Amino acid sequence: MKDILFILVLQLIYVPTFTLRTIMLVKGRSAAASLLGFAEALIYVFGLSIVFSGDQSFMTMFVYALGFGVGILIGTKIEHELAIGYTTLQVILTNNNETLIEQLRSEGYGVTTFVGQGRDEARYKLEILTKRNQEEGLYEVIQDYEPNAFIIAYEPKTFKGGFWVKSMKKRKKKKKIQEPINKDLML
Structure with a gap:
């Protein structure tokens, strides 16, 4: 159960980071995109290692996907609040x-x-x-x-x-x- 919650938290950090990195690239802010990309890669590797080292139950995969979807909403909300450009x-x-x-x-x-x-x-x-x-x-x-x-x-x-x-x-x-x-x- 602890791994499942950790996966959810990682996805809720990873996906908004991914969203913001993409936006920074589009807006021409390569230094910020680079830093976000570094953080994104670290979170991604940790998250996948947990998902693939466990028993890969349906619940683990479901929470991974749920975290991805909710993370997109969070990333979009953050970008809207920042209103860059x-x-x-x-x-x-x-x-x-x-x-x-x-x-x-x-x-x-x-x-x-x-x-x-x-x-x-x-x-x-x-x-x-x-x-x-x-x-x-x-x-x-x-x-x-x-x-x-x-x-x-x-x-x-x-x-x-x-x-x-x-x-x-x-x-x-x-x-x-x-x-x-x-x-x-x-x-």
């Missing part, structure tokens, strides 16, 4: 909402606007780049001003230049000053 939002509006655009810019978001022709009328597109960990706040601002906005979000692979880096740093400092940290929400 950037997001580009394309916001499609039916009117040129200057109030929204000015509000976004005053909060430090870089907003590029485009005018296009929809099926029945003109459309206005806003293109906004933000850090993933600031994405929810951006959605809230947009929804406050344009509840019917059509929003498409995607993760850019590379980008270079522009003024938005300075404005992002400014916005982050501004939020730290304005909002007290709620320690109950921290991991």
Whole structure:
């Protein structure tokens, strides 16, 4: 019974480590991916040695697989909380909402606007780049001003230049000053 619990714990550590290593590779953070890969390999070897040195009962194999599945959920939750990387939002509006655009810019978001022709009328597109960990706040601002906005979000692979880096740093400092940290929400 002790081995079965140990296998479960190892899987609950191994799989989130595997998930995070993969994400770090995709995000181009090779040093972090390398460290996570080292930890992942150690945990994997220990876990397999326990599974294959025992009697390999159905329960042992079941717990190994259960730990793998639950580990994926944990790894995904951790990655979601870390919110590593950037997001580009394309916001499609039916009117040129200057109030929204000015509000976004005053909060430090870089907003590029485009005018296009929809099926029945003109459309206005806003293109906004933000850090993933600031994405929810951006959605809230947009929804406050344009509840019917059509929003498409995607993760850019590379980008270079522009003024938005300075404005992002400014916005982050501004939020730290304005909002007290709620320690109950921290991991």
